[in-house]
Amino acid sequence: MEEETKFSSSSSQEKPQELALSLPNNIEKKEKKKPLMTIEGYPIEGLSIAGLETCIIFPSLDLAFDIGRCPQRAVSQNFVFISHAHMDHIGGLPMYVATRGLNRMKPPTIIVPTCIRATVEQLFEVHRQLDGSELRHVLVGLDIGEEIAIRRDLKVKAFRTHHRIRSQGYVVYQVKEKLKQEYRGLSSNEIKSLKSSGVKITDTTSHPEIAFTGDTMSDFILDEGNSDVLKAKILVMECTFVEERVTVEHAREYGHTHLYEEIQEAMSKLEAPLAGRVYTLTEGF
Ligand SMILES: [Zn+2]
Numbered sequence: 001m002e003e004e005t006k007f008s009s010s011s012s013q014e015k016p017q018e019l020a021l022s023l024p025n026n027i028e029k030k031e032k033k034k035p036l037m038t039i040e041g042y043p044i045e046g047l048s049i050a051g052l053e054t055c056i057i058f059p060s061l062d063l064a065f066d067i068g069r070c071p072q073r074a075v076s077q078n079f080v081f082i083s084h085a086h087m088d089h090i091g092g093l094p095m096y097v098a099t100r101g102l103n104r105m106k107p108p109t110i111i112v113p114t115c116i117r118a119t120v121e122q123l124f125e126v127h128r129q130l131d132g133s134e135l136r137h138v139l140v141g142l143d144i145g146e147e148i149a150i151r152r153d154l155k156v157k158a159f160r161t162h163h164r165i166r167s168q169g170y171v172v173y174q175v176k177e178k179l180k181q182e183y184r185g186l187s188s189n190e191i192k193s194l195k196s197s198g199v200k201i202t203d204t205t206s207h208p209e210i211a212f213t214g215d216t217m218s219d220f221i222l223d224e225g226n227s228d229v230l231k232a233k234i235l236v237m238e239c240t241f242v243e244e245r246v247t248v249e250h251a252r253e254y255g256h257t258h259l260y261e262e263i264q265e266a267m268s269k270l271e272a273p274l275a276g277r278v279y280t281l282t283e284g285f
């Protein structure tokens with residue numbers, strides 16, 4: 001089982017503690033009442049409770065990062081990206097697929113680290129044997145550095161994180177096609193005929209919009225291959241320990257981040273406009 005898990009990107013200590021003491025029944029009630037939080041134009045929902053469940057939902061992108069115990073609001077998302085196999089991040093996966101099947105929804109696409117793909121498929125097979133259900137889904141293994149397109153204008157890439165077991169985070173990119181400079185000024189008919197003759201008339205650009213780390217030590221920040229993670233408009237970062245009862249060393253021993261690491265120091269030095277952009281993801285959850 002996991003250590004305490006709380007998502008936080010600010011130094012507020014009260015709300016995570018409050019959440020840590022909540023029981024699942026209370027959480028369900030809280031979920032329905034609270035409004036969506038919107039950051040940089042993206043509504044964000046979900047929850048992350050001490051060792052119980054982590055599921056962060058971006059409804060406008062039709063995806064959830066990790067599934068926790070499968071909160072009701074995650075069921076309507078077509079895509080789920082799993083960061084690692086600890087129970088509080090992956091436990092609700094069969095329930096997610098089963099609930100979608102029960103509601104005759106499209107089989108979802110589940111993205112997992114490639115190294116656990118076969119085992120996750122076995123997990124579904126065990127449930128099929130137990131109750132004879134179909135559990136229809138598409139299971140995709142994604143390795144660090146690999147990408148998957150989830151919409152014409154969206155792709156998601158896995159990046160390296162550092163936890164006690166194999167783990168990875170994800171960056172969502174917005175993909176845009178722009179007409180090449182040399183073809184600007186042509187009529188639409190000329191562009192159409194160029195396109196139909198097989199000429200590539202556009203340049204593809206991509207911009208990191210959202211990054212999600214899952215459980216990790218802060219070392220992922222130093223990885224040169226992770227520069228897009230820090231460029232994203234939104235970084236959802238696990239910060240498991242937020243107070244003095246647990247030391248930074250203990251947090252690192254269990255593969256987590258402690259707010260008292262250099263992150264807290266860095267955050268305390270943020271200029272006012274930047275500080276206003278740091279949110280605790282317990283608000284509105
Ligand atoms: Zn974990």
